[in-house]
Amino acid sequence: MSSSSTYKLIYFDGRGLAETSRMLFKAAGQAFEDYRYPIVISGGQYQRPEWDADKPKYLYEKIPALEIDGGKYTIAQSKAIERFLARRFNMMGSNDVETAIIDAAGEQIIDVKQAYNKAKTAGEDSVKKFFEEDLKKTFMAFEKQANKDKSGYWMGSRLSLFDIQLYNLIHFFDDQQSVQKALENCPSLKAVHDKVEQTPEIKKWLDERPQTVF
Ligand SMILES: N[C@@H](CCC(=O)N[C@@H](CS)C(=O)NCC(=O)O)C(=O)O
Structure with missing residues (x-):
């Protein structure tokens, strides 16, 4: 193949x-x-x-x-x-360690989405706590690992799977105000978000993709 x-x-x-x-x-x-x-x-x-x-x-x-x-x-x-x-x-890191780190961060996104779904069934206070604690802690952890190569990407010197996963995680939640608050101390993640959005092929897709309810 x-x-x-x-x-x-x-x-x-x-x-x-x-x-x-x-x-x-x-x-x-x-x-x-x-x-x-x-x-x-x-x-x-x-x-x-x-x-x-x-x-x-x-x-x-x-x-x-x-x-x-x-x-x-x-x-x-x-x-x-x-x-x-x-x-x-070629968007999965440039060595096996980078690959594993990208992979692990993607798994954490699955966990944090599960925590969100659980919080939603538990009610408003739990959702508030989710944004203020769970999501914030996850973003802070991602921030710690971000941009070590000063490329503006999360890992290494080029766009990787995790950059795109992070972009979609940020846009996953309806309550964007709480997401932005959770991202408050994460300048590198915000930069990754913007870099993904400004990637010409992705920008074109975001403009032309079908508008859907989920
Ligand atoms: N772990 C699977 C979950 C896939 C999944 O649950 N897909 C849903 C749609 S989001 C589905 O196909 N459900 C079957 C159905 O609704 O009949 C994955 O990540 O692909």
């Missing part, structure tokens, strides 16, 4: 678990098919009949999925897809 492969990224018509992979494709200048199952909210419920019909065809009955070379290979699990693409596009 070579990097001249063709790619089809399959997900719902939303950013969700596919957007980091879409942004990796865009940043790398790699063409891909951005296949989106329609999803509408009706009576407070998600309706996605096309997906329901196709679901049993997928290995774990979940998406995103990445089909390579016309479906010769299919990769499941969003984080496995992201790491695969990042490795292919």
